[in-house]
Amino acid sequence: MNRKKTFIALLICTIGSVGLVTLLFALSEDSLHRDNSFIRRFPGHPAIKANELDLKYNSYYIAGAAEGQIYLGNITAPLQLMILDTSLRKKRTIRLSLDQDTLPFRSLQVRVVPPYFFLVEGVIPYISRGNITDWKAHSIIDIPAYFTKAQPIDSGTLAIRAVSSRTGGNVLGKISLEDTAKVTLSHQLLQKQVDGIFDTDGVMQYNSQLHKLVYTYFYRNQYIVANTDLTLNHFGKTIDTISRAQVEVATIASKNSSQLAAPALLVNKYSATYGKYLFVNSQLLGRHEPSEVWKQASVIDVYNIVENTYEFSFYVYDIGQEKLKTFHVLEDKFIGMIGDYIVTYQLDKNRFKGVWASPATSLDFKITSTMDK
Numbered sequence: 001m002n003r004k005k006t007f008i009a010l011l012i013c014t015i016g017s018v019g020l021v022t023l024l025f026a027l028s029e030d031s032l033h034r035d036n037s038f039i040r041r042f043p044g045h046p047a048i049k050a051n052e053l054d055l056k057y058n059s060y061y062i063a064g065a066a067e068g069q070i071y072l073g074n075i076t077a078p079l080q081l082m083i084l085d086t087s088l089r090k091k092r093t094i095r096l097s098l099d100q101d102t103l104p105f106r107s108l109q110v111r112v113v114p115p116y117f118f119l120v121e122g123v124i125p126y127i128s129r130g131n132i133t134d135w136k137a138h139s140i141i142d143i144p145a146y147f148t149k150a151q152p153i154d155s156g157t158l159a160i161r162a163v164s165s166r167t168g169g170n171v172l173g174k175i176s177l178e179d180t181a182k183v184t185l186s187h188q189l190l191q192k193q194v195d196g197i198f199d200t201d202g203v204m205q206y207n208s209q210l211h212k213l214v215y216t217y218f219y220r221n222q223y224i225v226a227n228t229d230l231t232l233n234h235f236g237k238t239i240d241t242i243s244r245a246q247v248e249v250a251t252i253a254s255k256n257s258s259q260l261a262a263p264a265l266l267v268n269k270y271s272a273t274y275g276k277y278l279f280v281n282s283q284l285l286g287r288h289e290p291s292e293v294w295k296q297a298s299v300i301d302v303y304n305i306v307e308n309t310y311e312f313s314f315y316v317y318d319i320g321q322e323k324l325k326t327f328h329v330l331e332d333k334f335i336g337m338i339g340d341y342i343v344t345y346q347l348d349k350n351r352f353k354g355v356w357a358s359p360a361t362s363l364d365f366k367i368t369s370t371m372d373k
Helices: 002-032
Strands: 047-054 060-066 069-074 080-085 091-095 109-113 116-121 126-131 136-139 149-154 157-163 170-176 182-186 202-207 212-217 222-226 232-237 249-252 257-260 268-274 277-282 297-304 309-317 324-330 333-338 341-347
Touching: 047 309, 060 324, 060 333, 069 109, 109 149, 116 136, 116 149, 149 202, 157 202, 202 268, 212 268, 212 277, 268 324, 277 324, 309 333
Parallel strands: 060 109
Antiparallel strands: 047 341, 060 069, 069 080, 080 091, 109 116, 116 126, 126 136, 149 157, 157 170, 170 182, 202 212, 212 222, 222 232, 249 257, 268 277, 277 297, 297 309, 324 333, 333 341
């Protein structure tokens, strides 16, 4: 009988301990994703949901968008491309062809910038280019230019992020594809705080209206606007206060590699840029924001990267239990990927003034600032 009572007592203690740890973890997670020192502005309906389409699979990603067309690549079928109109009503699927189909591709991805498309793979490495009239790609790289991210700037240039052989950290650069491929790297744009790899991780995009490269850090409240010659235009800040990346890195000596020793505090999950605006999916709650809303929506903070100012925020709502993953902005359309779905939100032209019509040559980019060390 005593043994039975002892067993029950131990069982109750164990369950209670597990419950307490779970509760403390949940509370710490909630606290971790709060930063009540800033206040967001939510004006009335700057973005309204317009359409959604069930793609049936969650392996699609946005390969590009232009001239009323959305191009979706597929991770599991890298040579398959889906083309949608922005109403999500007209759909067609095409098969890409390339002149080297025997290479051991690991993460081949498509980038579409009409009238061209690119197939990029940074591990092999491999870059090919073709015209959207026939969707036939031809290899155009002849040097071992390894990279971790790539985004076309124009028909003959790709912006890249690579790992520097000199510092061992991430660097931004570009590959010129005309005549003989040429790689140029800048060691000044990405700023190391911890290890130069995890702490400088982020989203890289090219803004074709402003002719600027925009890089948004994952783990700190900063983004970079750079010129196409890889010189700094200016640093910008998101509205939260996490200026230093909160990452812990562990070294695995047996594999000569590093990994995160603990989950890092994610500040900016994803971003996109169009016209004079930068759209950032923040992961931090501001003051007076109800956590209940965050359980059913993702917040998008809008920045004016010409004036270097925060404008306002809006919500993109979940579908079922799925949250916003990635997104793109094309003129007055916000295009998002949520689970198996693609959605579009109509942007209010009265809120996004000048985003579609302002030519890059008329924009004053004399902003200069420094980044907190």
